[in-house]
Amino acid sequence: MPGVTEEQIIAARRMTAIEFLRRYRPGELVKTDSRGEFELREHDSFKINEETSFWHWKSRDIGGKSALDYLIKVEGVKFVDAVLALCEENPSYIPPPFQPEQEKEFALPPAAANNRRVFAYLLKRGISRKVIEACVRAGILYESADYHNAVFVGKDETGTARYAFLRGTYTKGKPFKAEVSGSEKQYCFCLPPKGTTNRLAVYEAAIETLAHLTLEGTADKWRLSLGGISAPKEGEPARSFSFKKPLALESFLKRHPEIEEIEICTNNDFAGRWAAEHLGKTYQGKYRMVKNLPEKEGRDYADLTKERYEKQAARQRAACSR
Structure with missing residues (x-):
């Protein structure tokens, strides 16, 4: 070196x-x-x-x-x-005192000329083309010009973008995931319903909202990404971990007093089940709580759409080879 x-x-x-x-x-x-x-x-x-x-x-x-x-x-x-x-081999170098990052003004990444890679990536994850197209038309999903990430946009009541989550579209290795600097968690990515509703479903990540809508096929409720959850790791003493109300959910409920039902759609893993249990206890009484985790252990709804897509593709290949 x-x-x-x-x-x-x-x-x-x-x-x-x-x-x-x-x-x-x-x-x-x-x-x-x-x-x-x-x-x-x-x-x-x-x-x-x-x-x-x-x-x-x-x-x-x-x-x-x-x-x-x-x-x-x-x-x-x-x-x-x-x-x-x-190694203390460089006396001229003194570790600087921690300098907090300057608060960056939120700005959406420049858009690519088309959304080809985002479509290809999400379709291979089993997401419905109609769902993708609806999100693109609504201006809450597009492809970035720089790294061709999928950009999931969260907007406020006026339609102004206030939040964005980036997800890499390259399939090799661990996918890139990051929030855009200056994003406000209060306005996480959210799929609106068709017509009026008093129902809300919550998920850990943006892609899971698209996946569950694909599986259910009906836009009869709000679908909100929490932008991740805070939960203990498996094996860590749960009693030492304090549950915090998700900022995205709290803010959404304040803006939508008509909500009466919250459907919990977190991942079916240790952290997701822990979060689901505490979400249920926290909001029980004020809202009708429904727990609807993926049926398969260790899976989220994006995993289920991908598995379904891969099975369908395998059947089609087998049929073509006959």
């Missing part, structure tokens, strides 16, 4: 992220309601365990354990500089 030796890299990796933060960023660590967990003062979606040092920045879907991971992925320090700093 140019500039550093293998021995220096090994030495740099010995310092954990929690040790680095306590030594150089003590004012930025904030204790959460969960036992043994901290978040950053300026990034509440960044969580780090004080015992294991494992950290995860949910809004950017990145994580790690070592101080080296943290410096490179979170603070943007170049690899060689980070290694030398952690």
Whole structure:
């Protein structure tokens, strides 16, 4: 590795992220309601365990354990500089005090000339063409010009875009997922119903709203993405984890006092079931609560549409080969 030796890299990796933060960023660590967990003062979606040092920045879907991971992925320090700093081989480099990101003005990514890749990606995920076309016409889904991401747009009551979630359309490797800087969680991606309704279904992610509509075939309710959920990991003591009302849901309910029924459509995994249980307890009494998780263990509704599409494609290939 140019500039550093293998021995220096090994030495740099010995310092954990929690040790680095306590030594150089003590004012930025904030204790959460969960036992043994901290978040950053300026990034509440960044969580780090004080015992294991494992950290995860949910809004950017990145994580790690070592101080080296943290410096490179979170603070943007170049690899060689980070290694030398952690090895104390570079006295001219002093880890800077944490500088909170400047609040960025929200702006939608420029649109591509067409939505070809977004259509191809979502169709292969089993999403109905009619559903995709309806979202494109409504201006809540399009393809970005730069990286050809699918852009899921959340709008306020005036039709102004206030939120956007990016999902990569490349099928190899782990898909890119991120919220656009400056997005307001109060206006997460939401599929409107046809006509009036007092029903609302909530999901963990935007693509799941499209998938469930595809499976059900009826736009008879609002379908709201929560923009992710906050829940303990499997094996983590659930009692040490405090449930927080989803900002997207709370804001939506305030804007729509006509809602009487909330259908919980979170993922059928440990976190999704935990969130569903606490959502039910939290809103029971004021709303009619319906739990409607995917039937298959470990799946979300986007998984189900993809599985159905792949089975149909396999049958068609088999029929053509006869």
